[in-house]
Amino acid sequence: xxxxxxxxxxxxxxxxxxxxxxxxxxxxxxxxxxxxxxxxxxxxxxxxxxxxxxxxxxxxxxxxxxxxxxxxxxxxxxxxxxxxxxxxxxxxxxxxxxxxxxxxxxxxxxxxxxxxxxxxxxxxxxxxxxxxxxxxxxxxxxxxxxxxxxxxxxxxxxxxxxxxxxxxxxxxxxxxxxxxxxxxxxxxxxxxxxxxxxxxxxxxxxxxxxxxxxxxxxxxxxxxxxxxxxxxxxxxxxxxxxxxxxxxxxxxxxxxxxxxxxxxxxxxxxxxxxxxxxxxxxxxxxxxxxxxxxxxxxxxxxxxxxxxxxxxxxxxxxxxxxxxxxxxxxxxxxxxxxxxxxxxxxxxxxxxxxxxxxxxxxxxxxxxxxxxxxxxxxxxxxxxxxxxxxxxxxxxxxxxxxxxxxxxxxxxxxxxxxxxxxxxxxxxxxxxxxxxxxxxxxxxxxxxxxxxxxxxxxxxxxxxxxxxxxxxxxxxxxxxxxxxxxxxxxxxxxxxxxxxxxxxxxxxxxxxxxxxxxxxxxxxxxxxxxxxxxxxxxxxxxxxxxxxxxxxxxxxxxxxxxxxxxxx
RNA sequence: GCGCCCGUAGCUCAACUGGAUAGAGCAUCGGCCUUCUAAGCCGAGGGUUGAAGGUUCGAGUCCUUCCGGGCGCGCCA
Numbered sequence: 001x002x003x004x005x006x007x008x009x010x011x012x013x014x015x016x017x018x019x020x021x022x023x024x025x026x027x028x029x030x031x032x033x034x035x036x037x038x039x040x041x042x043x044x045x046x047x048x049x050x051x052x053x054x055x056x057x058x059x060x061x062x063x064x065x066x067x068x069x070x071x072x073x074x075x076x077x078x079x080x081x082x083x084x085x086x087x088x089x090x091x092x093x094x095x096x097x098x099x100x101x102x103x104x105x106x107x108x109x110x111x112x113x114x115x116x117x118x119x120x121x122x123x124x125x126x127x128x129x130x131x132x133x134x135x136x137x138x139x140x141x142x143x144x145x146x147x148x149x150x151x152x153x154x155x156x157x158x159x160x161x162x163x164x165x166x167x168x169x170x171x172x173x174x175x176x177x178x179x180x181x182x183x184x185x186x187x188x189x190x191x192x193x194x195x196x197x198x199x200x201x202x203x204x205x206x207x208x209x210x211x212x213x214x215x216x217x218x219x220x221x222x223x224x225x226x227x228x229x230x231x232x233x234x235x236x237x238x239x240x241x242x243x244x245x246x247x248x249x250x251x252x253x254x255x256x257x258x259x260x261x262x263x264x265x266x267x268x269x270x271x272x273x274x275x276x277x278x279x280x281x282x283x284x285x286x287x288x289x290x291x292x293x294x295x296x297x298x299x300x301x302x303x304x305x306x307x308x309x310x311x312x313x314x315x316x317x318x319x320x321x322x323x324x325x326x327x328x329x330x331x332x333x334x335x336x337x338x339x340x341x342x343x344x345x346x347x348x349x350x351x352x353x354x355x356x357x358x359x360x361x362x363x364x365x366x367x368x369x370x371x372x373x374x375x376x377x378x379x380x381x382x383x384x385x386x387x388x389x390x391x392x393x394x395x396x397x398x399x400x401x402x403x404x405x406x407x408x409x410x411x412x413x414x415x416x417x418x419x420x421x422x423x424x425x426x427x428x429x430x431x432x433x434x435x436x437x438x439x440x441x442x443x444x445x446x447x448x449x450x451x452x453x454x455x456x457x458x459x460x461x462x463x464x465x466x467x468x469x470x471x472x473x474x475x476x477x478x479x480x481x482x483x484x485x486x487x488x489x490x491x492x493x494x495x496x497x498x499x500x501x502x503x504x505x506x507x508x509x510x511x512x513x514x515x516x517x518x519x520x521x522x523x524x525x526x527x528x529x530x531x532x533x534x535x536x537x538x539x540x541x542x543x544x545x546x547x548x549x550x551x552x553x554x555x556x557x558x559x560x561x562x563x564x565x566x567x568x
Numbered sequence: 569g570c571g572c573c574c575g576u577a578g579c580u581c582a583a584c585u586g587g588a589u590a591g592a593g594c595a596u597c598g599g600c601c602u603u604c605u606a607a608g609c610c611g612a613g614g615g616u617u618g619a620a621g622g623u624u625c626g627a628g629u630c631c632u633u634c635c636g637g638g639c640g641c642g643c644c645a
Contacts, residue, residue, distance in 0.1 A: 288641070
């Protein structure tokens with residue numbers, strides 16, 4: 001149940017009744033003593049109406065119908081309305097019933113690695129943030145279509161295919177894609193004949209030569225399988241069916257430019273086909289073009305993106321298209337969206353949103369690289385994560401806590417914790433800013449980390465194991481009584497609102513913050529109140545709340561793409 | 569030169585988009601294991617939110633100007 005929407009409607013109704021216009025400005029209470037929610041809208045509205053804010057608040061509260069929802073509605077300060085929810089109301093909420101009444105078709109564009117090279121840390125953010133938001137939207141009941149816009153076309157493939165041919169390369173020699181790329185590049189840089197043949201291969205490829213296409217397909221298949229291995233390791237919901245590379249829009253590029261021409265948007269500038277839009281200026285304050293076809297007839301990535309957008313809206317019937325792409329491409333997307341609107345590719349009702357993110361930095365606050373200055377391979381990063389996690393586990397003497405965990409279970413745990421820690425470190429920071437990658441911080445069991453949440457979850461599970469209780473035998477709901485119970489119940493009830501917000505705005509760190517807060521409220525209950533050893537009534541109550549908490553933690557971590565061990 | 573983003577505790581990050589006394593974790597200091605996982609909990613210190621103006625009942629958040637950092641800006645993607 002969306003509590004905020006419900007309260008918002010009721011307050012709006014009360015505003016109307018007392019002749020007030022404006023928003024209720026409802027938000028969570030900033031301090032516990034203010035209750036659960038606060039509405040801040042009265043002060044501004046009263047000001048506009050020239051009325052006394054405090055008296056206006058009185059009138060709104062008098063007109064406000066929250067029977068069965070709130071147990072207290074107070075006025076504080078200059079005209080804040082503080083709302084304390086009724087415990088019975090909290091108990092009625094099914095926390096995991098989060099399906100929307102108005103499902104949309106949402107295309108989520110994320111990951112998009114360049115298949116000419118191996119995946120490196122630069123692909124991590126797009127991949128895991130996009131994956132999380134796709135899962136959240138799906139959880140809310142939207143029709144989600146994942147689009148992995150892989151870089152599988154372009155001049156660099158001429159070089160790679162020619163080198164592959166020269167070396168009679170098989171999948172084995174492509175096992176280290178990065179090394180292969182470097183060798184091909186080195187050859188290209190100091191061998192003129194090789195350069196000539198590489199350019200010819202590009203021409204062959206673009207003109208549809210069967211031999212070139214066959215080699216290209218072989219290369220792409222091998223490279224894509226490398227990606228797939230990483231997706232599987234990372235627990236990313238992307239497969240071959242989600243991949244729609246640049247090459248797949250090849251045949252649509254000319255029609256796309258034609259469509260723009262017919263709309264009268266195209267101008268020739270130095271032989272290139274350009275679109276000039278009013279809002280974009282270059283460094284000399286002259287109109288800035290979006291170039292869709294080069295003077296030599298070649299197309300550019302703007303063209304590909306427009307063709308892809310035509311497909312997403314025309315064929316996939318998207319209501320929203322979300323792009324999880326590096327913040328540096330902000331201008332590019334602004335232009336693409338503006339062209340798409342001007343050209344009628346996207347009507348005003350369709351939401352197009354660039355969901356930008358910042359750069360991953362090392363502890364020195366510079367882009368995260370090896371000592372040699374190379375980008376770090378994703379595969380190496382994950383190896384190190386698991387290795388470090390397994391080290392932490394042995395330090396913490398996991399066998400003391402759970403003596404019957406054997407080596408293979410411990411290895412599986414290290415995997416879940418290590419990979420989860422890397423993903424969570426990224427997901428828990430504000431998407432739009434750069435963030436500092438710090439092994440010790442992310443693998444710590446203290447603070448807002450994946451291991452802490454996994455641990456909190458396993459602690460709850462162990463309650464049920466130890467008490468030999470099947471959670472399904474418990475009643476589904478309970479009315480909280482003691483303070484820690486109430487605080488926990490209030491957070492549990494808020495899950496739907498939170499997911500709604502994350503699905504709308506695309507900030508996974510809000511989900512992380514929520515789960516951390518939820519886990520904190522649980523451990524407070526756990527520390528301050530006995531659960532298994534409480535009297536029958538309290539025991540049942542607390543077990544129900546514990547089970548709800550564990551369910552949300554498991555659900556939330558799953559939406560983050562992080563695995564949830566039963567014990568650790 | 570123009571444009572976009574950022575600057576919050578010693579460090580890493582929050583602050584629900586204009587609300588009440590700016591919050592967490594790490595680090596520092598002090599408490600709590602004969603009852604459910606101490607990988608935990610409770611508490612203390614630590615801030616002129618880069619600076620100065622402005623807008624208003626109210627500003628970390630909005631506007632202006634500086635300072636400092638990152639990124640982008642015609643035929644790469």
